[in-house]
Amino acid sequence: MADSRRIVDALVRARRARRGGLATGAALGGLALIGSLAFRALRGSAPPETGGPDFTNVDEDEARLMLRAMVAATTADGLVDAAERKRLDAAVAEAGLDADGRAWLDRELESPADLDEIADRVAGPDAAARIYAAARLAIDPDTIQERQFLKMLAEALDLPADATAQVERDIAA
Numbered sequence: 001m002a003d004s005r006r007i008v009d010a011l012v013r014a015r016r017a018r019r020g021g022l023a024t025g026a027a028l029g030g031l032a033l034i035g036s037l038a039f040r041a042l043r044g045s046a047p048p049e050t051g052g053p054d055f056t057n058v059d060e061d062e063a064r065l066m067l068r069a070m071v072a073a074t075t076a077d078g079l080v081d082a083a084e085r086k087r088l089d090a091a092v093a094e095a096g097l098d099a100d101g102r103a104w105l106d107r108e109l110e111s112p113a114d115l116d117e118i119a120d121r122v123a124g125p126d127a128a129a130r131i132y133a134a135a136r137l138a139i140d141p142d143t144i145q146e147r148q149f150l151k152m153l154a155e156a157l158d159l160p161a162d163a164t165a166q167v168e169r170d171i172a173a
Contacts, residue, residue, distance in 0.1 A: 010091035038129030070138035076149035
């Protein structure tokens, strides 16, 4: 399958193209935006402009887990609407997903990962915050099911309520 990092990055860029606030204004790639949101959520301040962590340095396993969380969030309300499908298709095209990768994504859409499956693979609070931020960036939680999914994901990841609230504030800014 194509590099999961490229797909996550493309999905976040697709969101930035259609939304205002931090997601549009940040001059960051998708992985950097996710990392920056997570850093601020856990530490209460923005990362340093120089000498800070390289948020683009995400291993393939974590990027694949981000992607699985994003797909699970997208399907949380039981359907993938036209706008969500368009965003997925654009990200797939931009990432250069091969036939095997498309088949993997189709299987994920048909049978997304459950919360425990996602949470069990997360290695520490920083990764948990990145996974949550990626899932939150994947959707506009405009249904009860999507909001419930995000709440349950945060609980499964053991994220403090103030961290998830910070992600919400930053995305809405």
